[in-house]
Amino acid sequence: MQKKALVLTMLLAALSFSPGCLGGDDASSTETVPEFTMIADDGLEYGDESLLGTNYILHFSASWCNQCRPTMHAVTNHLDGEMYIVVSTDANDGGETKLQEWHTQVNESKEDSTVSAPFTMNVGLAQDFEINNTPTLILVGKDGTVIDRHIGPMIDQEVIDEFWAQIQ
Numbered sequence: 001m002q003k004k005a006l007v008l009t010m011l012l013a014a015l016s017f018s019p020g021c022l023g024g025d026d027a028s029s030t031e032t033v034p035e036f037t038m039i040a041d042d043g044l045e046y047g048d049e050s051l052l053g054t055n056y057i058l059h060f061s062a063s064w065c066n067q068c069r070p071t072m073h074a075v076t077n078h079l080d081g082e083m084y085i086v087v088s089t090d091a092n093d094g095g096e097t098k099l100q101e102w103h104t105q106v107n108e109s110k111e112d113s114t115v116s117a118p119f120t121m122n123v124g125l126a127q128d129f130e131i132n133n134t135p136t137l138i139l140v141g142k143d144g145t146v147i148d149r150h151i152g153p154m155i156d157q158e159v160i161d162e163f164w165a166q167i168q
Contacts (some may be wrong), residue, residue, distance in 0.1 A: 042116030056083035
């Protein structure tokens with residue numbers, strides 16, 4: 001009996017150090033954006049297919065997230081003209097009117113600065129990305145590949161530049 005236990009222990013030890021099905025450097029870690037579509041406060045539909053060919057940032061937030069607002073202003077003003085979509089993780093933010101009200105509140109939260117990004121709500125997409133904190137920004141490349149994820153505020157211009165430069 002002890003002999004069998006010793007053989008099994010040695011076999012398990014040998015398997016844990018061997019490459020192949022158990023992992024290794026050849027495993028692909030490329031994450032692609034899940035399928036999604038959502039209607040924003042601008043009345044337009046945004047989705048994984050319609051955004052193919054465009055680099056973009058998904059900013060996961062909620063109307064109650066006050067620390068998200070400075071990030072929205074900083075990123076949209078610094079990356080003016082780039083695709084940036086605000087996505088609520090809260091089902092209570094749904095509907096065009098509520099999204100427009102939230103967008104107005106964000107714009108009124110800082111003088112001389114407007115957030116021109118579309119505001120949307122997609123709890124399912126937040127769950128697919130396993131979003132647990134707001135703000136969380138997901139950088140997506142033209143081919144739908146997730147390039148990076150940033151958790152927490154992003155207000156420093158150098159940090160914004162470094163984040164966006166990863167797609168170049």
